Amino acid sequence: MECVAAPSPNFDDRPPNTPVDILLMHYTGMETGAAAVARLTDPAARVSSHYTVDEDGTIYAHVPEDKRAWHAGVSYWAGARDINARSIGIEIVNPGHEFGYRSFPDAQIAAVIALSLDILSRHAVPPERVLGHSDVAPARKTDPGEFFPWRALALAGIGLWPEGRERHLDVPFTDGLRAFGYGLAPDMEVTDATVIEAFQRHWRPSRIDGVADGECEAILAALLKAMDFS
Numbered sequence: 413m414e415c416v417a418a419p420s421p422n423f424d425d426r427p428p429n430t431p432v433d434i435l436l437m438h439y440t441g442m443e444t445g446a447a448a449v450a451r452l453t454d455p456a457a458r459v460s461s462h463y464t465v466d467e468d469g470t471i472y473a474h475v476p477e478d479k480r481a482w483h484a485g486v487s488y489w490a491g492a493r494d495i496n497a498r499s500i501g502i503e504i505v506n507p508g509h510e511f512g513y514r515s516f517p518d519a520q521i522a523a524v525i526a527l528s529l530d531i532l533s534r535h536a537v538p539p540e541r542v543l544g545h546s547d548v549a550p551a552r553k554t555d556p557g558e559f560f561p562w563r564a565l566a567l568a569g570i571g572l573w574p575e576g577r578e579r580h581l582d583v584p585f586t587d588g589l590r591a592f593g594y595g596l597a598p599d600m601e602v603t604d605a606t607v608i609e610a611f612q613r614h615w616r617p618s619r620i621d622g623v624a625d626g627e628c629e630a631i632l633a634a635l636l637k638a639m640d641f642s
């Protein structure tokens with residue numbers, strides 16, 4: 413993998429016996445890629461990721477994969493709260509919802525795909541654990557956002573994308589979200605609607621309204637079925 417070295421001091425050791433089993437996608441949410449790389453490598457910022465992928469496809473390497481980079485913040489997935497400890501984080505340059513969210517250029521997505529395949533060749537990350545920041549921190553985050561081409565990644569072998577729909581979700585929708593991994597519990601100070609929006613942003617981006625309609629149920633049922641087989 414051809415990367416530009418842009419080392420960040422913002423990392424520490426992964427806790428012992430913690431497998432890397434999540435691949436976490438972000439957008440940078442800053443006006444330029446240069447500004448994002450500067451921040452991710454600034455000791456005062458105390459944030460980082462393992463990689464940043466610029467809009468032209470340039471890949472910057474910040475933190476070795478065996479170290480814990482600081483990208484997820486307060487987060488939750490499937491019972492785990494230290495998502496940094498068990499994940500590889502990729503920042504994808506995009507101004508984000510604050511500065512003019514736009515679709516991701518083809519060259520950038522090609523680089524994200526190549527990088528992700530490379531990462532997945534080294535770590536046993538199940539498809540259902542290729543996630544966005546908004547999946548693990550729905551109350552705080554909306555990245556990488558509804559333009560992120562999850563389906564294109566899945567077609568390349570990265571993550572899940574159910575093409576089919578299941579007729580029946582045999583549990584209440586919120587129970588299904590919880591079973592899939594979403595953090596939905598009283599102590600998480602997040603509403604059902606917020607988590608449903610996070611679900612939609614990833615899996616049904618054409619309508620993000622926090623309402624679990626029949627299509628959402630069918631997609632979630634398909635995801636739960638796919639997870640059982642992965």
Ligand SMILES: [Zn+2]
Binds near residue numbers: 545
């Ligand atoms: Zn993020």
